Amino acid sequence: MGTTAVILGGGYAGVMAANRLAASGRPGLDxxxxxxxxxxVERIRLHEYAAGARADATADFGSLLHPGVRRIPDRVVQIRANERTVQLADGTELGYDYLVYAVGSAAGTAPDGAVRIEHLEGAAAARSDLAVLPAGARVAVVGGGLTAVETAAETARSFGSLRVSLHSAGPVVPGLGTQTRRSVEKSLRRAGVELCSGTPVPAGGDVRAGLGADVVLWCAGFGVPDLAAASGLPVNDDGRLSLDPTLRVRGQDRIYGAGDAAVIDDPFYAYLRMCCAAAMPMGAEAAGNILRALDGKAEVRHDSGFRGLCISLGRSDGAVQFLSADDSPTRFHLHGRTAAVQKEIICRMTLRWIRGEATRSGAHTWPTGPQAGKATTAAPAPTTPPAPTAAPAPTTRS
Ligand SMILES: Cc1cc2nc3c(=O)[nH]c(=O)nc-3n(C[C@H](O)[C@H](O)[C@H](O)COP(=O)(O)OP(=O)(O)OC[C@H]3O[C@@H](n4cnc5c(N)ncnc54)[C@H](O)[C@@H]3O)c2cc1C
Incomplete structure (x- = not known):
């Protein structure tokens, strides 16, 4: 009898998991x-798309997926773990032997009058709004994390005639090294972005009126779908599916999780943030553990870490912060055009890594994480900056 592995969510984690499973060539594995x-959807490029710096932020599934992956274009509305079935929005029930929960993020809310750019529809709406603004119109970007910074810079660079401001409750990108943070702020000012740190954004009413802006782009924090919680699966306070270190749901032997929608509920893994750089290794590892379970082998603890965080600040400016495995900044950093090129290379590599996994199961490798039991931030600094080998790892993506 065959085995069915169902992957929920065709983002970075889900596609990586599907490819690792399908390319393994296991007889009878559907x-x-x-x-x-x-x-x-190339979510890591949505700010480019919203700002009109890029014509498209999507790629053909056919060019990314192993031909053995059967894709169903629908949304799952319920997981019934006891019956090992999922229900699709069109009412169909689908049985599984193994399930990978990889439904991602981007479900956060925004106040009236604001547009969120972290999903394709929102980015497309922002793109249309920005394209028709007259010279001198005001655009307020809200948030102090990487998505907000990249969106503000990209918008200011693409639309030189607009007045772009960045509003954050605290300092921008506080998790970066001091020099990198200063350089990012300088670059934002060079792009013409007015930095309004420390000013709380007015709550209630239309946020455009509160900020005196014609368009407000809301980049303040990701939410996750409530599918896991609504299906009675264990979740953390933010609604992310709770996993053990092998990426399996506690108390469930057939359900695994990966990417933004899931979290390993072990304090050791607190360094793993919601980001593409964490989602792809998690997707691959979850699939690897399913293959091990099928072979009757012991599953492995998830092991992934960071090397570099690449920030785009327009098409020809950027910053690279080199990181320790636990996501903490080292003293090495790059700026300007070199960093922008590095970021572009990393964005292209994400699709290559996915395609590589479709060709050979196990092809995608990633930097290892901090060593359990060691003081992870006290690693000796290398004498030369290491090349960032994974997609950029945000300190926060809000
Ligand atoms: C503008 C922007 C820039 C970013 N830049 C970077 C960066 O430079 N580096 C980095 O590491 N990260 C970056 N990120 C974060 C990164 O995009 C996410 O962390 C990453 O997409 C998470 O991957 P994922 O597979 O978990 O989820 P996603 O990529 O969000 O994919 C989830 C998929 O699940 C689907 N789904 C949702 N609900 C259901 C359901 N009920 N049933 C079936 N399918 C469902 C969704 O439609 C989607 O296709 C950026 C994010 C944004 C918004």
Whole structure:
């Protein structure tokens, strides 16, 4: 009898998991990917798309997925773990032997009058709004994390005639090294972005009126779908599916999780943030552990870490912060055009890594994480900056 592995969510984690399973060539293994979008969404490029710096932020699933993956273009509305079935929005029930929960993030709310750019529809709405603004119109970007910074810079660089401001409750990108943070602030000012740190954003009413802006781009924190909680699966306070270190749901032997929608509920893994750089290794590792379970082998603890965080500040400016495995900044950093090129390379590599996994199961490798039991921030600094080998690891993506 065959085995069915169902992957929920065709983002970075889900596609990586589907490819690792399908390319393994296990006889009788049916790999099903349920995801609503007709094309793969390159979320890490949505700020470029919103600012009109890029014509498209999607890729053909056909060019990314192993041909053995059966894709169902729908959304799962319920997981019934006791019955090992999921229910699709069209009412269909789908049985599984193994399930990978990789439904991602971006479900956060925004106040009236604001547009969120972390999903394709929001980015497309922002793109249309920005394109018709007259010279001198005001655009307020809200948030102090990497998404906000990248969006503000990209918008200011693309639309030189608009007045762009960045509003954050605290300092921008506080998790970066001091020099990198200063350089990011300088670059934002060079791009013409007015920095309004420390000013709370008015709550209630239309936020555009409160900020005196024609368009407000809301980049203040990711939310996650409530599918896991609504299905009675264990979640943390933010609604992320709770996993053990092998990426399996505690108390469930057939459900695994990966990416933004899931979290390893072990304090050792607190360094793993919501980001593409963590999502892809988690997707691959979850699939690897399913293959081990099928072979009757012991599952492995998830092990991934960071090397570099690349920030785009327009098409020809950027910053790279080199990181320790635990996501803490080292003293090494790059700026300007070199950093922008590095970021572009990393963005292209994400699709290559996914395609590589479709060609050979196990092809994708990643930097190892901090060593359990060691003081992870006290690692000796290397004498030369290491090349960032993974997609950039945000300190926060809000
Ligand atoms: C503008 C922007 C820039 C970013 N830049 C970077 C960066 O430079 N580096 C970095 O590391 N990270 C970056 N990120 C973060 C990164 O995009 C996310 O961390 C990453 O997309 C998470 O991958 P994922 O597979 O978990 O989820 P996603 O990529 O969000 O994919 C989830 C998928 O699940 C689907 N789904 C949702 N609900 C259901 C359901 N009920 N049933 C079936 N399918 C469902 C969704 O439609 C989607 O296709 C950026 C994010 C944004 C918004």
């Amino acid at each position: 790999v099903v990917l349920v995801t609503p979008e007709p094309r793969f």
